[in-house]
Amino acid sequence: MFRTLVLVLLIALGQTVVRAADDKTESSAKDGKWVQLFNGKNLDGWTPKIRHHKAGVNFANTFRVEDGLIKVRYDGYGGKFGARFGHLFYNKPFSHYRLRVEYRFVGNQLPDGEGWAYRNSGLMLHGESPKTMTKDQDFPVSIEVQLLGGNPNGKGKRTTANLCTPGTNVVMNGKLFTPHCTNSKSKTYHGDQWVTCEIEVRGNKVIKHIIDGQVVLQYDKPQLDPRHAHAKTLAKDGDLMLSSGTISLQSESHPCDFRKVEIMVLKP
Secondary structure (H helix, E strand, O other), rough: OHHHHHHHHHHHHHHHHHEEEEEEHHHHHHHOOOOEOOOOOOOOEEEEEEEEOOOOOOHOOEEEEOOOOOEEEOOOOOOOOOOEEEEEOOOEEEEEEEEEEEEEEOOOOOOOOOOHOOOOEEEEEOOOHHHHHHOOOOOOOEEEEEEEEEOOOOOOOOOOOEEOOOEEEEEEOEEEEEEOOOOOOOOOOOOOEEEEEEEEEEEOOEEEEEEEOOEEEEOOOOOEEEOHHHHHHHHHOOOOOOOEOOOOOOOOOEEEEEEEEEEEEEOO
């Protein structure tokens, strides 16, 4: 009888452990898991598109992997940027997800880079394919999470995780928002420090920019801008709403590094 009682207790305990493990697995599946988009070794799974060049041509080795980092460099540009804006596209589109990126600005901007491009890069979301971009197109039609570093003199406010809208619009505070760029409420990050930026994207619903665990900007209904000639060609059956698209990293004349690029796919 004692053996039977012990056996019953062990079976019950085993069922409890299994059930707990199952609950944990279900929770993980429900919440999603972080997956690295950058393998730390090479640019497998990514496609460069640099202005004045065809998709897939990594002009002057602009995007490279060194020391486990994606580095954006211009040492092969002959000292002039020449408005050769570039983007490095992940090959798979996404719709509902959290994206987390660690970035920093380093070195000096090329002398002919635009003033606004000083310590400036970006994460392009819900973007078009590099294959649909024209050879001389500067930016993909997309929602841009603008990444900025501090001012040259180390003074003043220069927020990061801002919003820019190349060929797109969003809804903010219940109204269509058409200005090209708007600032977040983040603090300023000076120098070459690493900064973690996270974005929560819910298809055609809400998009949140998150810095230091705080939502610094939020908006809804990302959509194509009908005033933008190229954007109009991307509309399917006249539908301007954007619910998915590519993710890409920018090059805009100032060297920068990306240490981590990871995604958590969310259930719609």
